[in-house]
Amino acid sequence: MENLFARKYNEKSLMAKIRKYSDKAGQKVVYAVLLLYYVMKSPGVAFKTKLTIAAALGYFIAPVDAVFDLTPLLGYTDDLGVLVLALVKISSSITPEIRKKARQKMGEWFKKRNEKELLALEGKFSAMGKSPF
Numbered sequence: 001m002e003n004l005f006a007r008k009y010n011e012k013s014l015m016a017k018i019r020k021y022s023d024k025a026g027q028k029v030v031y032a033v034l035l036l037y038y039v040m041k042s043p044g045v046a047f048k049t050k051l052t053i054a055a056a057l058g059y060f061i062a063p064v065d066a067v068f069d070l071t072p073l074l075g076y077t078d079d080l081g082v083l084v085l086a087l088v089k090i091s092s093s094i095t096p097e098i099r100k101k102a103r104q105k106m107g108e109w110f111k112k113r114n115e116k117e118l119l120a121l122e123g124k125f126s127a128m129g130k131s132p133f
Contacts, residue, residue, distance in 0.1 A: 013061055029076045032087060036056055040054070049090045059079065
C-alpha cells in the first residue's frame with residue numbers, strides 16, 4: 001500500500017499547485033518554491049538540508065494552512081514565511097545554476113518577471129542567513 005504522504009506530497013502535486021495558483025501566490029512565493037525544489041533535486045545536497053526543504057514544500061502543498069491560501073492579500077503570507085525560513089537555513093546550497101534554472105522556469109510561467117521582487121527575496125534569505133557572530 002502506497003504511503004499517504006508520498007501520494008499527496010510529491011513533485012507532481014507541487015508543480016500542479018504552482019501552475020494552478022501561481023498568479024494568486026505571486027512571484028516571490030513561486031520563486032522561493034522553485035529555488036527550494038532545485039536545491040532538493042541537486043546531487044550531493046545533505047540529507048538534513050533535504051528534510052528542511054521537504055518540510056517547507058510540504059507546508060506549501062498542504063491544503064490546510066494557518067492562513068487560507070485563497071484569502072485576498074493574506075493567503076500566501078504564511079507560506080512565504082515558511083519558505084523564506086527554509087531558504088535562510090539552506091542558503092549556502094543555492095548555487096548560481098539553481099538561481100538560473102528557477103529564473104528560467106519563472107520566465108515560462110510569468111509573462112513578465114518582476115526582477116525587483118526576485119532580488120528582494122534573494123536579499124532576505126541571503127542577509128538573514130549570514131550570522132553576525
